Amino acid sequence: MRKLDNVFLCFSLIILVGQTTTAQSPTKLWFDEPATYFEESLVLGNGKMGASVFGGVESDQIYLNDATLWSGEPVDPNMNPDAYKSLPKIREALANEDYKLGDQLNRELQGKFTESFAPLGTLFLKFEHDGEVGDYYRELDISNATAKTTYQVDGVKFSREYIVSHPDQIMAVKLTADKEAALNFSVSFESLLKFETNVTSDALKVDGYAPYYVAHNIQRNVKDPVRFDENRGTRFSSYLGIEHEGGELTATGDSLAVHGANEATVYVSIATSFNGFDKDPAKEGLDNKAIAAEQLSQAAKKDFEEIKAAHLADYQPFFSRVALSLGETDAPNLPTDERLKRYFHGAEDKNLEVLYFQFGRYLLISSSRTKAVPATLQGIWNPYVQPPWCSNYTMNINVEENYWMAETANLSEFHMPLLTYIDNLSKTGEVTAKTFYGVDQGWAACHTSDIWAMSNPVGDFGNGSPQWANWNMSGTWLVTHLWEHYQFTQDKEFLKNDAYPLMKGSAEFCLNWMIEDSKGKLITSPSTSPENSYRTNDGYRGSTLYGGTADLAMIRESFLQMIEASKVLDVDAEFRAELEQALAQMHPYQIGKKGNLQEWYHDWDDSDPQHRHQSHLFGLHPGNHITPASTPELAAACRKTLEIKGDESTGWSKGWRINLWARLRDGNHAYKMYRELLQFVEPSGLRTDYSKGGGTYPNLLDAHPPFQIDGNFGGAAGVVEMLMQSHEGVIDLLPALPDAWEEGSVEGLCARGGFEVSMDWSNGQLQKVTVLAKSGGKTTLVCNGKEKVVELAAGERVAFDW
Structure with a gap:
C-alpha cells in the first residue's frame, strides 16, 4: 500500500x-x-x-x-422461559440503591448471541x-x-x-x-x-x-x-x-x-x-x-x-434523483487515498464532500433491496467467518443509522428491507416480552439481531456485561422508522396495514414495562444506556439503573408518533388517551450540574465522559421532540453534552454527531465533524482500536474501526440535515449551512408531507426553490425568518425566487 x-x-x-x-x-x-x-x-x-x-x-x-x-437456523425465542422471574429482585435491589447487586442480577435476563453474516x-x-x-x-x-x-x-x-x-x-x-x-x-x-x-x-x-x-x-x-x-x-x-x-x-x-x-x-x-x-x-x-x-x-x-x-x-x-453541487473546487485529480490524506490536512475538496455523500446513497442502493433482509453492520460486504460483532444487526444505533437518509435522500424504496424486517422481529419479540420481561402484551427487541430475527437480550446467559447486553428498547426505536416512512410517503395503506399494528405492539410493551418511581413518575426498571456506564457519588462504576434517559426519550418519541398515527387513521381513541396520560406521568428530562442533559436518573458522571454513544440525545436526533425553537433549555443541554463529549470518536459516532450538530443549527460544527469523518485511516482488518478514533478507509468505507458501514450512511444523512430539515411541521431550508458551502445547489431532497425540494444558494443565501408535491398538500417553507406557504396538487411542481 x-x-x-x-x-x-x-x-x-x-x-x-x-x-x-x-x-x-x-x-x-x-x-x-x-x-x-x-x-x-x-x-x-x-x-x-x-x-x-x-x-x-x-x-x-x-x-x-x-x-x-x-450462519445458524431459526431461533428458539423461548430460550430462557423463566428469566422474567428475576425481575422482582432486580427492581428491589435498585429500589434499595444497591447498584452492584442490580448489575449482578441483571445478568439473569440474558440469552444467546446472534449468528453471523457469512462470506x-x-x-x-x-x-x-x-x-x-x-x-x-x-x-x-x-x-x-x-x-x-x-x-x-x-x-x-x-x-x-x-x-x-x-x-x-x-x-x-x-x-x-x-x-x-x-x-x-x-x-x-x-x-x-x-x-x-x-x-x-x-x-x-x-x-x-x-x-x-x-x-x-x-x-x-x-x-x-x-x-x-x-x-x-x-x-x-x-x-x-x-x-x-x-x-x-x-x-x-x-x-x-x-x-x-x-x-x-x-x-x-x-x-x-x-x-x-x-x-x-x-x-x-x-x-x-x-x-x-x-x-x-x-x-x-x-x-x-x-x-x-x-x-x-x-x-x-x-x-440520479438527487444531485448536489457545492461550488467550484481547485482540488487536483488524485487517487482517492491521496485525496483523503490531502483533505484531512485541511485542503479544500468540495467534490470529495459531494462524492462521500453520493457514495452513501450508492451503498444503500447496492446493499438494501432484499425484503426483510436489511443492510448489516458491513452492508453486504464481509470477508470473515467470524466478522466483527458478527456483522449483524446491532440495533442500539447501527442498523437504524444505516437508514437515516433513506427517506430524506430520496431512496424510500430502499428503506423497505428494514421496515419489513420489523414484522419478523415482532414475532419473536412477543415471546421475548413475556419470557424476559413478564409483559403479556406487545413485543420487545434488544441490543442485536440477525437474519433469524432474534429479539432476546444477549450475553450468553449471564456471561455478558449489562453495559452492552441487557438494553431492551430497540423495538421502540425501530418503529419510529415506520412512522417516518409514512410521513415522507403519505402512504395511508402502509400506515394502516403494516406500520400501525407494529407501532401499537411496541407501545403496548412499553406501557406495561414501565413502573412508578418513588415520586409516582413512570420509569423503566431495570434500565441501561447503550454501552455506557455511570460512576456513582461513592465511586461505583455500573450500568444497571432505572429511568434511563435514552429509554424514556425513545418511549416518548414512539408514543407521540403513535398518537398521531391513531389520529390519522381515526382509530383507538381510548388507547390514544392512555398514551397521553402516560406521557404526562413519565419522569421528565433532567439538566445536570454541568448544564448537560443527564444520561442517568441521578446526576452522575459517565465512567467515560467522551463515550462514543450519545443515546440520551435521541430526542434531538433522530427523534424530533427536542428542538432549539420548542425546547430551548433542553437543546442547550444537548449542546453542552456534546461539548463535554468532544469531537473525537469512532466513525459511526461522528456520523451521528454531524446530525446532532445540524439539528442544533450549528452548521460550522456539523461541517467540522464531517471533515473529521473523512480522516484517512489505514486498513485495519479485524482490529478494533477506539483510541485512534474513526474515519474513512482508502475505498471510502467507514472506519469504526474496523469497517462499519453505518458511518457512511450517518455522514450522508448529516449532509441532508445541514441543507434541509422538515421535522418541525415546516420545511426549513439551509437550516445549518456551513460557511464553507457558501455556493451550491441541490436537487431532489425529500421532506415530510410528501414533498421534493430543489434549491440554489449563493453567498450563503437562498436564491431559488423548486417544490414538487408527490401526493398533494400544503406546506410552509422557511429560511432566515422568511416564510412561504405552498399548496399543490399531486404531481404539481412550482419554482420561484426566494
Whole structure:
C-alpha cells in the first residue's frame, strides 16, 4: 500500500494515461495500483449479491457475498422461559440503591448471541502476463455502479469492466485486450465455508453450506467456534460461465481457462436456500442450485452490453434523483487515498464532500433491496467467518443509522428491507416480552439481531456485561422508522396495514414495562444506556439503573408518533388517551450540574465522559421532540453534552454527531465533524482500536474501526440535515449551512408531507426553490425568518425566487 510522508507532494506532476490534472469527478473513486486489503477494494452490489473487487494484474480476486447467507437456523425465542422471574429482585435491589447487586442480577435476563453474516467465497481471475506492467488504473463510478481496471503489459492494453446487475441477478465481468488473441486467463473459486466444485466443459459450479453455529468473536473460550454439519445450515451455490470471442475455453481441474481470446465475459450467479426467518434452510429451504442455474442460463443468452444496459436502466433512475453541487473546487485529480490524506490536512475538496455523500446513497442502493433482509453492520460486504460483532444487526444505533437518509435522500424504496424486517422481529419479540420481561402484551427487541430475527437480550446467559447486553428498547426505536416512512410517503395503506399494528405492539410493551418511581413518575426498571456506564457519588462504576434517559426519550418519541398515527387513521381513541396520560406521568428530562442533559436518573458522571454513544440525545436526533425553537433549555443541554463529549470518536459516532450538530443549527460544527469523518485511516482488518478514533478507509468505507458501514450512511444523512430539515411541521431550508458551502445547489431532497425540494444558494443565501408535491398538500417553507406557504396538487411542481 502507498505510504506518503508528505501528502502535499507536487500533485501537478501526477499524470496518468487518460487522466488530467483537472478537478476530481464527484462520482468516481480511482487508484493507480491494485488493492492489497479489503479496505482498498471497490464494492459493488445489487441489494442481494455483494462483490469486493481488488483489481490485481497477475491475479484479481473478488470477494463474494449474498445478503441471505448467514450462519445458524431459526431461533428458539423461548430460550430462557423463566428469566422474567428475576425481575422482582432486580427492581428491589435498585429500589434499595444497591447498584452492584442490580448489575449482578441483571445478568439473569440474558440469552444467546446472534449468528453471523457469512462470506460466500472468493473468485480468482489469474492471468498469463509476462513483461512490465504500466499505466495501471482502476475506478468505481457510482453514477453507473460500474468498476473498471486497465493496464498495459508489453504494449498491450488490458481492461476489465465489472457490474452486479439487479435485473439479471448476475455479476458480469467483461475482459478485453487491444491486441488479437492476447487474452489468457483462468477462473477458480475458494471459500472459507464447506463446498464442492464441479467443473464441466463450459461451467464451474460450486455448491456448499454455511455453519449452523458461529460464536461471537468476543467469546474467547468457546470450543469449536465455527461448527458445520452437512445436514444443517443455509445452502449456497455459485455458478460461473464464460462467453468468449476467439480462443479456446478449457476445463482444468477445478478451474476454467481461456486461451488466445480477443475478449471474454465471465458470468457469476449465486443463490442460497434461505426461505425466511422461520424456515429451516436445510429442510425447508429454496432450491439454491436451480435458482443459480436458471440465473446463469438466462444471463448467458445476453451479451455484456445488454446486461449492462438493463443494469443502468434499473440503477441510474434511483441514483440520479438527487444531485448536489457545492461550488467550484481547485482540488487536483488524485487517487482517492491521496485525496483523503490531502483533505484531512485541511485542503479544500468540495467534490470529495459531494462524492462521500453520493457514495452513501450508492451503498444503500447496492446493499438494501432484499425484503426483510436489511443492510448489516458491513452492508453486504464481509470477508470473515467470524466478522466483527458478527456483522449483524446491532440495533442500539447501527442498523437504524444505516437508514437515516433513506427517506430524506430520496431512496424510500430502499428503506423497505428494514421496515419489513420489523414484522419478523415482532414475532419473536412477543415471546421475548413475556419470557424476559413478564409483559403479556406487545413485543420487545434488544441490543442485536440477525437474519433469524432474534429479539432476546444477549450475553450468553449471564456471561455478558449489562453495559452492552441487557438494553431492551430497540423495538421502540425501530418503529419510529415506520412512522417516518409514512410521513415522507403519505402512504395511508402502509400506515394502516403494516406500520400501525407494529407501532401499537411496541407501545403496548412499553406501557406495561414501565413502573412508578418513588415520586409516582413512570420509569423503566431495570434500565441501561447503550454501552455506557455511570460512576456513582461513592465511586461505583455500573450500568444497571432505572429511568434511563435514552429509554424514556425513545418511549416518548414512539408514543407521540403513535398518537398521531391513531389520529390519522381515526382509530383507538381510548388507547390514544392512555398514551397521553402516560406521557404526562413519565419522569421528565433532567439538566445536570454541568448544564448537560443527564444520561442517568441521578446526576452522575459517565465512567467515560467522551463515550462514543450519545443515546440520551435521541430526542434531538433522530427523534424530533427536542428542538432549539420548542425546547430551548433542553437543546442547550444537548449542546453542552456534546461539548463535554468532544469531537473525537469512532466513525459511526461522528456520523451521528454531524446530525446532532445540524439539528442544533450549528452548521460550522456539523461541517467540522464531517471533515473529521473523512480522516484517512489505514486498513485495519479485524482490529478494533477506539483510541485512534474513526474515519474513512482508502475505498471510502467507514472506519469504526474496523469497517462499519453505518458511518457512511450517518455522514450522508448529516449532509441532508445541514441543507434541509422538515421535522418541525415546516420545511426549513439551509437550516445549518456551513460557511464553507457558501455556493451550491441541490436537487431532489425529500421532506415530510410528501414533498421534493430543489434549491440554489449563493453567498450563503437562498436564491431559488423548486417544490414538487408527490401526493398533494400544503406546506410552509422557511429560511432566515422568511416564510412561504405552498399548496399543490399531486404531481404539481412550482419554482420561484426566494
